[in-house]
Amino acid sequence: xxTKATPGATEPEPMxxxxxxxxxxxxxxxxxxxxxxxPLVVLLAFCAVFSLSTRTxxxxxxxxxxxxxxxxxxxxxIGQTMIILTAGIDLANGGxxxxxxxxxxxxxxxxxxxxLSLLLMLVLCxxxxxxxxxxxxxxxxxxxxxxLGLLGIITAIxxxxxxxxxxxxxxxxxxxxxxxxxxxDTSVTYxxxxxxxxxxxxxxxxxxxxxxxxxxxxxxxxEAARLVGIPVQSRLLSVYTFAGLLYGIGxxxxxxxxxxxxxxxxxxxxxxxxxxxxxGGTSLFGGRGSLWGTLIGTLIVAVLRNGLTLTGIDxxxxxxxxxxxxxxxxxxDQISRRRQR
Amino acid sequence: xxxxISRATALCxxxxxxxxxxxxxxxxxxxxxAGDQILIGLVTxxxxxxxxxxxxxxxxAQAEKHGAKLIARFGKFDGDNEGQVAxxxxxxxxxxxxxxxxxxxxxxxxxxxxxxxxxxxxxxGLDTATDPPDAVDAxxxxxxxxxxxxxGQYARKALGDKTPKLAMLDGTPxxxxxxxxxxxxxxxxxxxxGDPAIVGKAITHGAQDExxxxxxxxxxAHPDINVVYTINEPAAExxxxxxxxxxxxxxxxxxxxxxxKLGVEYVKAGKIAATVMxxxxxxxxxxxxxxxxxxxxxxxxxxxxxxxAMLITDKPYSGLSSKDTKWGLENCWGxxxxxxxxxxxxxxxxx
Numbered sequence: 218x219x220t221k222a223t224p225g226a227t228e229p230e231p232m233x234x235x236x237x238x239x240x241x242x243x244x245x246x247x248x249x250x251x252x253x254x255x256p257l258v259v260l261l262a263f264c265a266v267f268s269l270s271t272r273t274x275x276x277x278x279x280x281x282x283x284x285x286x287x288x289x290x291x292x293x294x295i296g297q298t299m300i301i302l303t304a305g306i307d308l309a310n311g312g313x314x315x316x317x318x319x320x321x322x323x324x325x326x327x328x329x330x331x332x333l334s335l336l337l338m339l340v341l342c343x344x345x346x347x348x349x350x351x352x353x354x355x356x357x358x359x360x361x362x363x364x365l366g367l368l369g370i371i372t373a374i375x376x377x378x379x380x381x382x383x384x385x386x387x388x389x390x391x392x393x394x395x396x397x398x399x400x401x402d403t404s405v406t407y408x409x410x411x412x413x414x415x416x417x418x419x420x421x422x423x424x425x426x427x428x429x430x431x432x433x434x435x436x437x438x439x440e441a442a443r444l445v446g447i448p449v450q451s452r453l454l455s456v457y458t459f460a461g462l463l464y465g466i467g468x469x470x471x472x473x474x475x476x477x478x479x480x481x482x483x484x485x486x487x488x489x490x491x492x493x494x495x496x497g498g499t500s501l502f503g504g505r506g507s508l509w510g511t512l513i514g515t516l517i518v519a520v521l522r523n524g525l526t527l528t529g530i531d532x533x534x535x536x537x538x539x540x541x542x543x544x545x546x547x548x549x550d551q552i553s554r555r556r557q558r
Numbered sequence: 559x560x561x562x563i564s565r566a567t568a569l570c571x572x573x574x575x576x577x578x579x580x581x582x583x584x585x586x587x588x589x590x591x592a593g594d595q596i597l598i599g600l601v602t603x604x605x606x607x608x609x610x611x612x613x614x615x616x617x618x619a620q621a622e623k624h625g626a627k628l629i630a631r632f633g634k635f636d637g638d639n640e641g642q643v644a645x646x647x648x649x650x651x652x653x654x655x656x657x658x659x660x661x662x663x664x665x666x667x668x669x670x671x672x673x674x675x676x677x678x679x680x681x682x683g684l685d686t687a688t689d690p691p692d693a694v695d696a697x698x699x700x701x702x703x704x705x706x707x708x709x710g711q712y713a714r715k716a717l718g719d720k721t722p723k724l725a726m727l728d729g730t731p732x733x734x735x736x737x738x739x740x741x742x743x744x745x746x747x748x749x750x751x752g753d754p755a756i757v758g759k760a761i762t763h764g765a766q767d768e769x770x771x772x773x774x775x776x777x778x779a780h781p782d783i784n785v786v787y788t789i790n791e792p793a794a795e796x797x798x799x800x801x802x803x804x805x806x807x808x809x810x811x812x813x814x815x816x817x818x819k820l821g822v823e824y825v826k827a828g829k830i831a832a833t834v835m836x837x838x839x840x841x842x843x844x845x846x847x848x849x850x851x852x853x854x855x856x857x858x859x860x861x862x863x864x865x866x867a868m869l870i871t872d873k874p875y876s877g878l879s880s881k882d883t884k885w886g887l888e889n890c891w892g893x894x895x896x897x898x899x900x901x902x903x904x905x906x907x908x909x
Contacts, residue, residue: 271652273651273652278651286647381733475669477639477666479662479663480637481662482639482666523648526629527651529597529629533605
């Protein structure tokens with residue numbers, strides 16, 4: 218990743234500035250031919266299997282649960298999608314969110330102002346996104362190494378602050394995303410609404426604005442993007458910084474889901490979010506993919522876990538199936554890439 | 559492009575068909591069996607640790623004995639609260655009558671546990687208490703203070719009438735299990751914190767390498783150490799290496815606590831004088847019994863239920879009840895000599 222687009226690379230590639238080739242047509246046609254369709258088929262098929270094989274899968278309370286269980290990884294995966302679209306990767310997103318929860322959790326435990334604690338959490342996570350963005354866009358360091366290093370730094374800071382403890386969060390504001398209201402006989406949490414809102418917002422930015430087209434173009438071919446006048450450095454910086462803000466919001470959703478700031482939490486969130494992005498059909502090589510695919514990818518993993526518990530099947534099957542889905546998704550991406558040339 | 563998409567869809571559909579068949583089959587058997595079968599959920603910390611594998615196997619066997627079905631779930635790593643919360647929620651959806659849980663964090667699971675209890679599900683903590691303890695209906699666990707007392711009593715007897723020079727290899731400061739074992743040892747040994755007989759204390763995080771380093775340092779500072787407390791057997795193994803390289807194995811009484819297979823083997827090999835064993839198997843079988851009992855009679859267990867601790871040594875002293883390593887190896891919880899380190903770390907993470 219990232220290597221093919223180092224400045225001065227001479228790999229010949231078409232100088233596309235627009236988003237990857239898409240058939241012209243109305244919204245529906247566009248949707249049906251989008252890379253999202255494969256993952257969607259998988260999701261619906263799993264839902265069908267579990268609704269037929271259990272009596273409880275389709276219960277409204279259960280479906281709400283599946284979405285609630287997706288909000289943290291689902292939100293972190295939005296930032297991950299943006300970064301992967303630029304041919305980058307972020308290994309530090311879960312760690313950043315955990316640091317946010319620890320800082321905010323410790324502050325409210327010391328009876329500091331909850332609004333300020335929340336803001337500090339968001340600012341801090343955004344700051345780490347900015348740091349990663351600066352290192353990637355100004356020093357041209359590989360995103361893998363930058364975020365791996367940052368993950369170590371962030372984890373160490375988290376543990377230094379936490380000193381081996383966890384902080385139960387009783388504050389109403391910090392745990393607010395976990396509050397639910399009833400819609401019919403299902404319950405909806407504010408965290409779910411925040412997550413869906415972020416998906417709509419970022420989908421809009423990625424597909425309906427020049428900024429979004431630049432993101433795709435940079436991922437497709439950074440050098441070409443630079444040559445046609447796209448401000449590559451500032452676009453990359455904005456992507457990483459915005460992703461940092463999303464991780465801060467993810468931290469808030471995490472406190473809503475489990476009102477307990479634990480330095481050991483979310484250790485796999487970075488890989489889980491990459492899994493969601495990849496299953497969702499976004500190319501790890503950048504420039505191709507859709508944000509809705511990421512949401513579907515997140516839900517596929519959650520539906521598998523929930524469904525396997527309802528049927529009482531050993532949960533290790535979940536990892537096995539997820540692994541197969543990841544490899545299939547990447548294989549499909551490679552096949553279609555080769556055909557496009 | 560269109561071609562690719564149709565291929566992609568075909569591939570997905572094909573692989574799905576295979577999975578669907580498999581799941582549908584397994585699920586059908588599950589459904590068929592689930593008529594009025596009692597469903598019991600078990601949520602452990604991780605699946606990488608032999609202690610929890612033993613817990614799950616024992617619970618599974620006991621559930622089968624009752625004709626009940628155990629659905630086992632676990633966190634992915636020590637501290638995976640999100641995974642455990644999701645597991646509890648899924649188990650509620652699955653319609654279990656009782657949930658046995660070893661929480662990763664003593665406060666992290668409170669919301670999910672309350673949800674389950676509000677639905678009339680009996681929730682029993684295994685191995686680790688919640689904070690507050692009455693968040694669950696009952697807790698089945700080792701009384702680590704009492705276990706520490708056994709260790710201390712043995713160390714005192716084994717020392718005879720020599721003047722004690724005690725080194726204490728602790729886990730992590732502030733951990734609840736750590737504190738209980740430490741304080742229990744001192745009580746059993748018959749001294750108080752701050753007694754001049756304690757010549758040195760060190761933090762090992764329950765790890766073999768740190769146990770060795772710290773013991774080397776302590777022996778350099780106090781070559782006259784003659785009795786050693788260790789928080790678990792990996793730390794004791796490390797301490798033994800340090801003691802051996804100083805040629806002091808004859809002069810030092812090395813004691814430990816936990817009762818993993820590895821630990822019992824150290825005792826058998828004469829590296830550790832004695833260890834104190836805990837019984838995850840009893841936690842699991844009693845937990846399953848309580849849930850079945852609750853379904854049949856409506857009676858819920860309550861409070862802290864001690865699953866006991868046993869001194870394991872091949873050099874017994876009169877007046878101290880103990881079992882030999884043969885019994886120990888038959889009743890211990892380890893597999894393939896893996897260390898209990900990760901479980902230990904999980905325990906000391908509770909503030």
